[in-house]
Amino acid sequence: MKLTLSFDNGPHPAVTPAVLDVLRDRGVTAQFYVLGKRHAEPEGRRLVERVRDAGHVVGNHSFSHAVPLGRDDRPDAVEAEIAATEALLAPLVPGPRRFRPFGDGGAIGRHLLSRRAVDYLVAHGYSCILWNSVPRDWVDPEGWPARALADCATRPHTLLVLHDIPNACLAGLPGFIDAARAAGFELVSDVPPACAPIVDGRIARPLDDIVA
Numbered sequence: 001m002k003l004t005l006s007f008d009n010g011p012h013p014a015v016t017p018a019v020l021d022v023l024r025d026r027g028v029t030a031q032f033y034v035l036g037k038r039h040a041e042p043e044g045r046r047l048v049e050r051v052r053d054a055g056h057v058v059g060n061h062s063f064s065h066a067v068p069l070g071r072d073d074r075p076d077a078v079e080a081e082i083a084a085t086e087a088l089l090a091p092l093v094p095g096p097r098r099f100r101p102f103g104d105g106g107a108i109g110r111h112l113l114s115r116r117a118v119d120y121l122v123a124h125g126y127s128c129i130l131w132n133s134v135p136r137d138w139v140d141p142e143g144w145p146a147r148a149l150a151d152c153a154t155r156p157h158t159l160l161v162l163h164d165i166p167n168a169c170l171a172g173l174p175g176f177i178d179a180a181r182a183a184g185f186e187l188v189s190d191v192p193p194a195c196a197p198i199v200d201g202r203i204a205r206p207l208d209d210i211v212a
């Protein structure tokens with residue numbers, strides 16, 4: 001069984017460096033989907049550089065993380081969320097471009113994307129990276145590892161969503177990685193094909209279930 005870790009909603013100065021230390025000490029390469037608003041804060045850019053320099057994947061997770069794109073009625077929503085974050089990331093992370101939509105609690109559904117967002121991702125050569133397990137570390141910082149281990153055992157390759165924000169995954173992360181390895185999971189850095197409905201600007205499967 002394979003397991004890919006991803007960390008959303010950062011970077012955060014009190015958490016992201018510690019997450020990087022845990023991953024380094026255990027030789028794990030992961031994916032970080034960052035928010036434009038965090039990147040734009042003091043230290044944000046520097047933290048993104050640290051994540052990049054540690055060899056992890058850095059992707060775009062919207063700017064404000066306020067309203068899922070499929071429910072965002074602003075005519076400039078795509079520019080305000082995807083393009084504004086891309087403008088911050090592009091000088092640091094030249095590509096390949098990855099976008100993870102805001103799921104509002106982790107559900108996969110038609111709220112994730114708008115038609116305009118799909119058009120933008122295709123035109124700009126993005127991969128759209130979803131997930132297949134959300135153990136809700138931000139709700140249950142102590143209980144998430146056991147729930148995650150049980151869920152990961154139900155499929156051959158899990159792309160797990162965690163969060164490098166306060167009061168979420170960090171305290172349980174070292175023990176989780178050690179327990180996953182002890183249980184026979186291989187920690188990898190690639191994305192299960194079923195979690196990538198758009199690959200380098202190419203629509204890889206019907207999008208009806210994730211577009212408003």
Ligand SMILES: [Zn+2]
Pocket residue numbers: 008009061065102103
């Ligand atoms: Zn998020």
